[in-house]
Amino acid sequence: MLKINNLHASVEGKSILKGINLEVKPGEVHAIMGPNGSGKSTLASVVAGKEEYEVTKGNIFFENEDIEELAAEERAHKGVFLSFQYPVEIPGVSVTNFMKTAINATRKAKGLEDMPAKDMLKMIREKSELLEIDRKFLSRSLNEGFSGGEKKRNEIFQMAMLEPKLAILDETDSGLDIDALRIVANGVNKLKSKDNAVVVITHYQRLLDYIVPDFVHVLYNGRIVKSGGKELAHELEEKGYDWIKEEVNA
């Protein structure tokens, strides 16, 4: 589904990703861990198509198509979703209207008519129940005045609405208390299928107790320096990242 070959990327002339190789197949859950500043969020943004990041070398293939030249919205239309570490506030645009706009834009790109209002409402109801979101919440301005937990839950709600093939969750666990974490993880697990894939980017192992990865990768200094199964996450939780750094630097 996603195949990244020798990816190098820089922002404002500063090289951040220095040769990433990663393959994600349908049905898989990958975790990308690593110390601060290792390039985790950059990797997520580059895959999602943030224009400030310049790919200087290598390729990103999504379903066998090189997506490097595609705009962020075109990647979204193909089924790439990024849950933001810091969701942006959009005052004056309700969660519901935002979702309508996003879904109908995606449908339009696929040559489909707007989703009938009745179907939209039904879908909104189902997905908001899945994430235990209060209906009143949906008429509020997007992310404006939301707590950290509400913002993250809203991100996963959007993911549920958009039904992406590949979901990248960037530090979705940060700022969540244990109840919110459980709700969010539960939502992600329910959305998982053999046809879609999830990449979880996290600093801590905590979220991985709920969303169990098939593969764990350690990103350090712009490269994946170690890959393993879910036990690698436990090892990192116990021993921290210093031993990895030592191994790499040795």
Next chain:
Amino acid sequence: MDLKEKLVSSFLAFENHVDIDGYIHDVRSDAIKVFEEKGFPSKKEEDWKYTSLNSVLKEDYSVFPKQENALDYKDVKKYFIHDIDTYKIIFIDGKYSSHLSQTTHDGIDVCLMSSALNKPKYQLIIENYFNKAATKDSLASLNTAFSNEGAYIHIPKNKVVEKPIQILHFSTGKESATMLQPRNLIVVDENSHVQIIERHQSLTNNPVLTNSVTEIFTNKRAIVDYYKIQNDNQHASLIDNTFIKQKRESLASVHTFAFGGKLIRNNLNFYQEGERLDSTLKGITIIGDKQHVDHNTLVHHIEPNCESHQDYKGIFSDSSTGVFNGKVLVNKEAQKTNAFQSNNNILLSDKASINTKPQLEIFADDVKCSHGCTIGQLDESAMFYMRSRGIPEKEAKALLMFAFSNNVLSSVKIPELKQRITKIIANKLGVNLGFDL
């Protein structure tokens, strides 16, 4: 002959053309003298530093209406708020159109200035209010000199006017260039409430210059909500001079939606002549090409315990230019004044510019006054956020601009008007939102 000379020399002919009443004749004669002495403002004047009238004064305007022109409702329906019942006072090339209008004398007077100026039954109101709020600067004086037609609205006390009133000025372009001097008088007595929508619309590419004066008197505990839609074509310019006098415990608000025209200058002046009253001045400006919009506001806090709220948003693309010059004057007696002013701008192009200048002159010592202005670009992280959800760049930009102007839009109290403004904005931004904000 330049425009000033032409206007001055046309004055006698104009006065012969309309009925001469003793009181108004004197007012007009004094006014033309003021204009003759001062002339059109130039950039040398502090208040006109960033707006030059040169480009609009060079046309050879026909300076007062010569003939009556007619329009079919179906051709101009789109300029009306037509999905609700309203009173309508409609002018075509400066002449009243009874065909398009819907006036009333049933408990309230919603009619024309020309008849109010001539009929004895309005004489008392005219003598008490006409030209009592307008200042003696050159442009207001010019309008006063040629004042003859416009909207006359008098709401006696304890009336809540259910239907909004629309004032529309059309110009047909039958003359190669037209100058219009509409004059509106609005008097709202104790405890009454009225909503008014004003629009100027040119229907051809022939140049139009409108120098409008509106005087609004908001008496004790009255409520006036006034909405200005300025969405004209690239050949029409507007100088809007609005003067509002408020008595105690009254609420007056003016929303100015400046979306188009060659040059727009809004001189909006509030005078707070009573205690515990509230003035609201809000605006959204969205322009492009080489358009120019200048908001020049004054709030004069004369009495204690009053509030004023100013919130102006501007979005400028291409080579468009904007000016916000907001003056708040707080008299020594006006203790416990709360005066807020905010002006936020987004520049979408390197060639667009905005000059924003808050001016506070405070002579009282127990007041809360704040002002803030910002100039920025669209938030890139918000753009990426929306695009990553599949919303194309153009729509994402539009949503951000709606979000940016939301504070102003959300205080529009007529839902159909709000919808219309939303549609005009969406249209300007070239998007179809598919929902109402």
